[in-house]
Amino acid sequence: MVSATSQAPAGAPLVQTNVDYDPNVVIDTQNLTKVYSDFWGRSKVRALKGLDLEVRKGEVFGLLGPNGSGKSTTIKLLLGLLFPSGGRATIFGKPTTEVSKNERIGYLPEESYLYRFLTAEETLDFYGRLFDMPSDLRRERAAKLIEKVGLKWARRRPLREYSKGMTRRIGLAQALINDPDLVMLDEPTSGLDPLGTREMKDLILELKEQGKTVVMCSHLLADVQDVCDRIAILYQGELKEMGRVDELLEVTNQQQIRVEGLTKDAQAKIAEILAQSGGKMLDVSSPKNTLENLFLDIIRESQARPGARGIIGSGDDNGGR
């Protein structure tokens, strides 16, 4: 099922030269199944049943689904951590067990499995070596990433002394160390505070601008909604729904108008027009700011002017925005 690619701002689609390999298709799975079996080979759990998936270059693709729906299994299959029980999957046209594909992949696992006895710098240096990068490139890239994920102040402390958020950030840093074309994020925003989540989302969008393909799986729908172009919803190992986020979320038979300066009688006039044209006024209310924006504004404000601050909701003043 080929659907229109999202307008990727950078990195225009490539021309397909090789007949059976379209460079624009980053990930392609056909009838990908995974059955966990016990030692004697008796199949126990059908984790993934016949997944057909295609992720194109420059796209942010979301894999959604409740726990145990096969999201992580799919990612592990794509990365070669698991062997498919059936069907085929290719990344950049190469089979998942092909090691050289990892040159262009960055992976942030659920909990970032990093070596606790290494410091941040040493970790990035280690993974940099694994990409066979020369030392100067490694040092420069590591410093930039540490800066970017905001861990400069803790770069010399061993990871075992890191908080959960800090570990996620260094995990992300190691995923980007090789400036990958495909970034796979497993539950990237889980366990992060709203500030961290916001930064993660901004980062993902930034990657998108750089023309990178991002595949993320999460059960935090709000985050996926903000970031993903296309999503696939898995349930009990089966693909239930796939498509563009905006298309899917569109309530086709309803429209929403946002106006300013709407007086009571104007509102009544609109209601009449609607009634005549057969429409129906469902609701008239003023849009709510998202809690996230409120939270972030407060944090940013307190970062700009540290010290006590008037409490909005204490009930004594007349309420802010």
Place this chain on the structure above:
Amino acid sequence: MVVEEFRSFSDWLLTEGALLTFVFVAAFCAVTGLLLGFLVSSFRHGPGEAFYAVSQTVFQAVPDAFGMKFRRIWAIGRLAMKENFRLFLVTLIIFVTSLAVAGWFIGGGGKYPERSYVSFLFFAAQILISIFAVLVSAFSLPNDILSKTIYTVVTKPVRASEVVLGRFVGFAVLGTVLLTFVGALSYVFMVRGINHTHELSEEITADKWLPIVDGFTPDGRRPFDPRAVFESTVLTTRNNDHVHRIAIVVLDDGTFDVVADETAGHTHSVEVVETDPETQRPKVVSFGPPRGNLRARQPIYSTPRGDLPALSLTDENGALNNGVNVGEIWDYHKYIQGGTQATATFRFSGITPQRFANTDSVNVDLNLAVFRTHIGDLRRRIEAEIELRNVVDVAETETAQVKSVKIPFETEEFKVQTLTIPRKLKNGTIRTVGQPDQVNQEFDFFEDIVPNGELDLVVRCIDQKQYLGVARASIYFHAGDSSFGWNYLRGFLGIWAQMLAIIALSVALSTFLKGPVVLIGSVGVIVFGYSAKFILFVADSVIGGDRLADVWGGGPTEALYRLVTQMNLQHPLPIGLGSDIIEFVDAKVLLPGMKSLSFAVPRFENFNLANYLAYGYAIDNHMLMINLTTAFAFAVGMLIIGYFCFKTREIAAA
């Protein structure tokens, strides 16, 4: 020193078929591996899919092998080293404390202190390094997989071969550093432990110098130095559990010198501090550091020449035989009867001037065994003689001149006795066929006796009815001494080789087993390696059928049966189907399996070369080469197995 087998590297590799066995075992493992893989995957995914998977794994092995990047291997290695640095420190501390404690047990005492030192230190080093190797490599990879930190590594462009080899390199480097520390520390500990000096227990007044009368001291002892004129009754102080005697000796040029005797494997240089005015005999002397111990003699052993054996013996009327057995259980020494035509001929080759430290005299070392049938004169030692004869090649035996010279000497049992053969030899005889012998000729050792580097050394015992025991290693030309430190290092090379083999073994096992299981597996294989000779011995004697001769209790199943039914070892099994089954399982299944397995595992027993050091001999290069090659071959084999196991393993499925 007792050397029971003379193996040259090339013989061992080719003629004794070590290479062949290796190839056979490797092929055998490859085939079984593939078959097993095929069976398992076909069991899971059906034959078609299985064939594809297996062939794919095999073909992928090629890029995996050549795609390896050293930077990646070194990165994983460094990681492994950092991870196990603490264990490294702990092992080092254990060794240091065990050295301190050992000081109380070994002490400097005993006849040859360096023997107890070397054997203890090598034993401790070997055990400690093996344990370190197993511990460090057994838990590293399994923990990595268990804590899933392997995900971030495997999802990088890191080949399975790099992970396995990286770990091996990391542990090998860590182990080597530990081994250098252990080696250096133990060397310093030994040298300091053995170093000591003595003083005189009291002043030697004139009457304390005993004159040597017709070869004996007044209290019936034979002077420790044949040149001695006076021997002092005053002894040195007791340091390191021994004392020395001192004597005034007459040197060849007539001057006098004071020497100390050789006890506990060494002697001391003696300087005269004060001499007694009237008698001109030393009153107070001072002693230098120990000399003569911590040596590394370089022997030139006898070697077979064409189809003639290195050592051949003749009986009392000159016919070739295998030497007389004087009733000893250990048949290392072959005996020849004194006063008869019984001889022992040692065939030497490669005796060239360049090989000798100084060429104006040649040293022959002897460790002979003596068997007296009758007491005879107890005070006189058994007389024997060696005859040096040049070797004439077969073609011109008629015309060639056989030059030989006889050197009589007194035997000293259980000591390394050195005969110094001057380059200028007198009273030699020239024997040519059909002409009378020309006697008391003057020969030059290198030109006349050893023109072509080949020499026959014939030993005869002179005393009637007494026997002289020889073995191939008991007589050799003492080319010179190499430094003890360098020899000590090569000794540790043996342990280093064993460490590599063990690390490879544990890393390979750790690719598909959990930590503790790897530990038990590795220790099991190591113990198997140590007792391979015994297992071969049991297997041969049980399969061979002459069970009553050597091994009581039969093979493993029979032994289990006897254990359970509390049956005495000598009691024959009850006749019946049960015993037939037991015997069948033992002789046909278990023991052949163990026998072939014993070829697969390196014989760790041979890796401990402490014996050479203890007895002061340079380590035989061939023995070292054999050990190193076995260890490397085993390590490579294990790493390949490790690679395939790791490759076919689902990382996340654990």
Place this chain on the structure above:
Amino acid sequence: MNFAPSHYRKAIYGILAAILLLPISFLARPNQVSKDPTMAGEATGGTISQMRSKHNLSQASLSSIDPTSEVMKLASLGLHGIAVNVLWNQANQFQEKKAFDKVSSTVDTLILLQPNFVSVWEFQGHNLAYNISREFDDYQDRYFWVKEGLNFFTKGIAFNKRDHRIFDNLGLHTGLKLGGSDEKKQFRQMLRKDREYVDTFVSKFINPDRFDKPEAGGFDSWMLSYWWYDKSYHMRENLGVPKRTSDLMYWVKGPQQLRQYAEALSVDFRPGEATQKAWRTAYEAWTDRDRVGERQGFGKRDIMTSFGIEIRLEDLERELERQRAISRRMDELVPGVREELYQQRVAKLSPDDQRILKMPADQRQFKDIGEMVRIEAMLLIYEYEIAERASPENRVAAQNLLRELADGEFRRNQMDSYRYTVNYNYWRDFTNMESTVPAVLARQAAYEAAELDRQGILESFEEQVTDENGVTTTVKRDGSIDALWRYFQHTSEAVKPFPGLHDGESTFIEDLMVDFTKFGGHLRDVGREWPDDFPMQWFIDERVRRYGRANIKNLMTTEDIEARKRERGLLEEQTEQPEQTKPAEQTDQAVQADQSGQGDQ
């Protein structure tokens, strides 16, 4: 690796621990008992082990708790038994492979694991001193390994404070191996001057002056073995250590060593007053008073027999005396019955038997002696036969006497058999005889004869001797035949008072026979006949009479001499003197003078 606070704390603790290690190691350094035997008991370790020995904390225990041995037991992690098995096997294999230094180091480790098994000490000590020393060809190596065995035992002393067998073994091995093996001459010679061995390994237990005998040329192996046994007796008598061996074979050892010392002295050196004193001491120690160790002699020692009664070997004569006294009382009670029964029995004898009975004892020939045994058995009169004939009023008294006799009988049998086991009578007479003056003179003569034999001088000869002021006189020198003649004269005189030495088989008689044959041989060498007036002709005749000619083939008895004379015409009235002159009778003083010379072979 930057250091978080937790690291600093760890480093500090480490340093503190290291600092603490110093005093602890100083305090707790183990006692070096196991390695240096001379320091046995005396603590050389740290303060704790010194305090332990000062307050006798360790002395009271079975053995001094040697920390090194405890550490070894701990190190074997409870696999104590297996470790010991492995070590025993290893020791045997090393011995098979002649790696003897490895054997002794393995055994050293072994005794750390099994310090209190005396049999381990006994076996390995013996193994070192006998089996391993025998393997060597050079007697000096053998001597070294015998000392290794002895040093091994000295190490065992500290570990077995309540067991006298260690000292017994030291005595046994010092005596028998150093003093009695093939190499005894060399061993004893070397031991005499071996101050290093004595100072290092023996002076700790025995004061060297006790066995440093000037007359024996220095340290003597037999005296040393005596004093080892003395240590064992000291343990039994004063420390009340439990008895490990039978009394008889235990208390005989001390006196035995003294006798061996006397024997060795007379062989190694020129016999004289010193040897006489040694024999005298040996005799006294054998019978009533051991003057060297100031304790009861062997004969006076109470010996528990296997039947649970205590006897004293010396008391046998007194017991016999008591038995005869009781028999006499029995005769008084029942007069004349014994004589009557005896006559009845004699009457029943065959005439032949009666003839033998009447023959005087010294006339009986070899076969008659055999018959006499049978005859005596027939004439035996049992006391109960007499008691039965007692008159009614004396019957009770007779019965009491019978019971007394029965007891005495049982005790006498015990004494007899125990005396027989240790050859008590023979050795008593032998040592007694040897300590008499004639015996010493005989020994001197034998010594000179041996010396002359060595020089091959058989006949006596004249020699021109010029003294200091130039006067040359011809002096008559004895040949070995004359020396032997004197030897036989003195021996005959010495042996006569001891009939016990004449009969049965003993080394003394065998040696005499050898000397007779040698004397006969010398005579034949110089072409002379067996002399008519041979001083010990009576001895030979008696032997022939009692034991027939079986083992006395080439010797002449008196009958042979008379037969020879008859051949050569009538028996001369007065036996003609053999050509050589008999030296004058030697007096007591001469003995002292002779013993001054001290040469040794």
